[in-house]
């Protein structure tokens with residue numbers, strides 16, 4: 001096989017953001033734009049966001065709602081005026097004015113924001129209704145369209161979109177429970193607690209997943225200070241990598257179950273009230289579809305065991321693996337875990353042939369590294385579990401039998417209300433899929449395919 005490695009060329013761009021920029025237009029033509037606040041009739045559920053927001057290391061409390069925008073998306077939205085207020089005095093400050101006559105939102109970068117008293121109000125509690133709205137912002141005379149929602153007369157935008165437009169950096173930590181905003185010149189920690197290392201917790205045992213006597217090169221189970229993220233990141237493969245995505249469960253088999261910590265819409269738009277049941281299938285397929293899109297955008301080929309929520313039996317999966325063994329370079333099986341309601345963190349299960357090293361262990365470590373960098377905690381070291389015919393886990397065994405590299409990813413415990421929160425929003429699902437994508441490309445930067 002010809003030796004190929006991924007060239008680190010392009011930076012991952014925000015293919016999932018909803019911003020579009022018009023060409024540079026003179027301010028004079030601004031009167032032509034349609035009226036803002038033209039809400040459509042179909043409202044969507046909006047919940048008070050539980051996300052913690054940190055700006056340049058300090059916690060701030062802008063008004064924020066989690067809006068279930070469609071069957072696959074629940075995003076956190078913020079008020080433009082709150083962000084303008086918070087950025088006052090920072091190097092990326094900007095002014096915001098609403099022109100009643102022209103119905104335009106006018107923003108100017110570098111200018112001080114003049115508050116109008118509406119800023120930083122507590123979010124109205126209880127379910128709100130969000131209406132999709134066409135509210136472009138005219139920034140320095142240039143029209144910028146961002147996905148926007150109107151709640152109680154105010155326009156809300158995605159934080160990451162606003163960051164891209166106004167020049168501040170947005171990232172998510174602690175499995176999307178925290179949003180970190182950094183202005184360009186800020187060099188300090190992300191949060192006030194960050195300099196203090198966390199105490200390491202005793203590892204929970206899970207007879208189904210972990211194997212106490214195993215020896216692996218993994219050193220710790222709880223990452224204390226996070227490794228400094230490398231400046232690199234993936235980006236482009238040449239269309240030769242083929243990834244087989246095995247979507248765990250589906251159809252009549254919902255997989256592991258847990259309870260929703262608050263009212264929540266699944267990505268299939270199933271309403272779950274606080275305390276109601278949520279299942280692996282609510283997450284496995286959305287993550288798989290998102291991973292597929294990310295991989296394809298990076299030039300990889302993807303084969304899916306299912307693209308809809310349908311029953312796929314183990315014998316179906318075996319056939320899919322066998323019929324794609326020659327084409328696929330690896331198999332990623334997507335699951336979410338459950339144990340005793342208290343277990344938390346991720347588990348990666350690898351094929352026993354790699355117990356002492358090699359591609360399977362290295363692929364697992366590549367996933368673990370990305371998950372740790374995302375603030376996820378490790379539940380157990382890379383798990384290799386032997387069964388009567390080789391690998392205990394059927395998917396890993398079927399793949400090993402046809403010499404296909406495979407791992408199973410269990411990103412979170414859905415029966416632990418604190419752990420599952422990391423994937424209850426679409427930011428969390430995208431983040432999980434993005435970590436998988438980066439892990440795969442990272443792996444192929446040092447391995448032949």
Ligand SMILES: [Zn+2]
Nearest residue numbers: 248255335336
């Ligand atoms: Zn499962």
